[in-house]
Amino acid sequence: MPPASPLIGRTGELARLREAFARLPGAVLVGGEAGIGKTRLVREFTAGCPAARVLTGGCVELSAELLPFAPFTAALRGLVRELGVSTIEDLLPGARGLSRLLPEFGDPDEIPAAEARARLFELVLTLLDRLAERGPVVVVIEDAHWADRSSRDLLDFLIRNLAGSVLVLVTYRSEALHRDHPLRPLLAELDRIDRVERLELPRLTLAETRRMLGEHDPARAEQFFRRSEGNPLFVEALAGEESAELPESLRDLVLAGVRRLPEPTQEVLRIAAAGGQRLEHGLLSAVTGFGDAELDDALRPAVTGNVLTVDGEGYLFRHALIREAVREDLLPGELTRLHLAYARTLEERPWLVPPGRATAELAHHWHAARDLPRALESAWLASEEALRSAAHAEALALTERVLALSGRVNSGPDRILVLRRAVAAADLAGEFERGIELTTAALERTADPVVRADMLGYRGRMRLHLHRAEGADDLREAVALLPEHPPTAARARALASLAKYLYKLPDGMPEALAAAREAVRVARLTDDPTAQLTAMMTLALRDDRPDETRLALFAEMEPLLGRCEDYNEVLRHKLATSHVLEGAGRHEEAYRVALDGQREAVSYGLGRIMGTILAYNTAEPLVSLGRWDEALQVIDDAVERVPLNRHLGSLRGLAGEIHLARGDLERAASYLASAWSVARRGPVRRAEDLFAVLRLEIALRLAEGRPDRALEASALLLESGRMVDDARYAWPALALTARACQDGETLAPYLERAGALPVIGPVMAAQRLTFEAECAPVTGTGPAWIRVAEAWREIGQPYREAYALLRAVPEDRHGASDRLERARKLAADLGAAPLLAEIEELRSRSGGATAVRGLTAREVEVLRELAEGRANREIARALSISAKTASVHVSNILAKLGVSSRGEAAAVARRLGL
Structure with missing residues (x-):
């Protein structure tokens, strides 16, 4: 096969890549059939960006099966070779967390598996940000159609959260993406992002084919064009053909260049093709039995003929199609023997491959060699390594392979042990349906109460994640299986878990509180700070106690924070404290606590999960304080981090309320639609999420002059069951609903709903006053609006104060002009255009009242x-x-x-x- 030809026919595509580079950050998804020139285009582009740091990693067929994060490991290993471990550690505090990808950084931190993955993603993103501060960075991920799920998840996370001078280029084979291919939905989702564009490479035209061949004979050029169908790789292969007699198949066409090489070279290529797309020199030498000089002599023709390329300390097939064609040319027995040779070599000398790869490659080769006992053993070890690397989906697949193989051989780890690891991996991977099946299988095979309690805990949590109420029964049974005497940490944690999940369910609070109190008692006896903190959090979050009592309980928990094993619970303490402070009307304190927690979450690597929830708690007091622009920035930043769906509804609802208050009904309606798409999923909902969206809909319908539509929406207030913090979030929705009620019959059920709600703290007290004042036109009685305005003023909520001042003017003329002026200033400072217009109209209409004797x-x-x-x-x-x-x-x-x-x-x- 001749050296690569000049790049032909890609001027427009190259220009689009350069345009994307000029408007960083961004991403380009480069698709096309095999051999179309995707890699060649990307290399031509990166060669023209001398000021940029290029990080390149490729997916291989093995990565989709066993080798998690393969392209990112390769890209970062190249960076480590260039800069050194110490430089990266200086650049990235907490770089030790990268050890899940690169063992060069030492042993991974001992943190809960659920946190490890989020931290890893944040660290990779932060590293790219830090590199981009020094100059542009181009990240190239090749052959994404072979990407494992963990790599797809990390790629998704990075592209959505790009900042600074970073460009991500992703190549994939478009013809490989069958209907159910896992890359398809990811590409569709990424394609909706503004800074992402798709680039599909077309085949060459006849004129471009002729130029590539350098062919002067039009008839011969047309014949070659028809045979190659304009595919650059095939055109390049034809360039070496002396005659117009073409190979019968495209595979033969690709192999034609290989078959012109010396026999020793072809033999090494056959061995290499069984090993993978890329092979280290030492490994290839060991498997072939060639010495270094002999191997060099055998490989040089393949490199000169552009079949292989040198890549660091190893070799890479120039194109996957070449490797596939060579491998397919092997006889079945020959391929099996080669996999066996690779497996034996790696077992004896694992250092012949980069750190962290030997276990996964061993599992691959033993399985391909059909040595079932060793395939089982190596898959078990690889699953453990995948869990350590936070590659949960791959750990699940490997553990399920162990389960399948253990049914065929009489060896391997205990089946219950395998099932427990599979359950843990399924839970971490979010594969809850499969996890429930695995826990059920484990429960059928064991009578051990401790194991059963563990499995029931997993199954209960997964069922509740899927909004299945029977999950609570599993958690109850788990507690019942663990003896009260002697007290154990396992029982403390089971009780704490039961309390944590029950408290979120309608009517689950009494049982949750009882479980939490017992968990605290047992946790203290067994000195388990994690269970104690979790249970105390549930006790503090009950919404029927005075705010000051709850805040005192949070203060009591502080000594436990430094000893807690679960950092999510530490951040949950910040979350809950800010939540209660906001409910107590202490908005500035609530903002500072939530912001501090949000920063901690980001620095710890949990910005997308706990950091996003804390972002809502950061934005909510800013809205109360009238710092709306700051609140919108916090929300936008949180949404950019691609939070979990269940957190999106409340964020969008809050942002929509701001836009509505500023008069942008179109944007508010857009936020409402997207918020409802999340909030309506599943029967188990939080008042915070549900009512945030409901408030926005009621307010929007009122602004549109459609009180009937507002009442249709507010019917959900009457249908919703008891939820945590129901009163706190129901009061403002009820106050809005009262505006839409024109008569006593319509208002009656909402009066009844309000009558059943507690009033705890100054914010709820002001909300109830507002509700009663809104009801007054129908009921004929209610508090004076000036009293409502004073209540909002005392707790520092300018928008609600301005609204109440406006409503107070018709009630009492004395001081009306001063009240209107204050309301006008508050509304103007907020940019609350509709409220400001209403105030100005009333000022104008009331101008003649001074000439009227004593009229309000x-x-x-x-x-x-x-x-x-x-x-x-x-x-x-x-x-x-x-x-x-x-x-x-x-x-x-x-x-x-x-x-x-x-x-x-x-x-x-x-x-x-x-």
């Missing part, structure tokens, strides 16, 4: 309606007050104006220009 602003409004000849009931409907209230206002107007009839009052109104 509301009485001026009634007088204006009276002048139009409306009866009391019509006035009531127009001003959203009761007929009785309208009648009282009319009587007061007649008395203050000194007139005896409605007609005389109307005449006065006309003289005043009302």
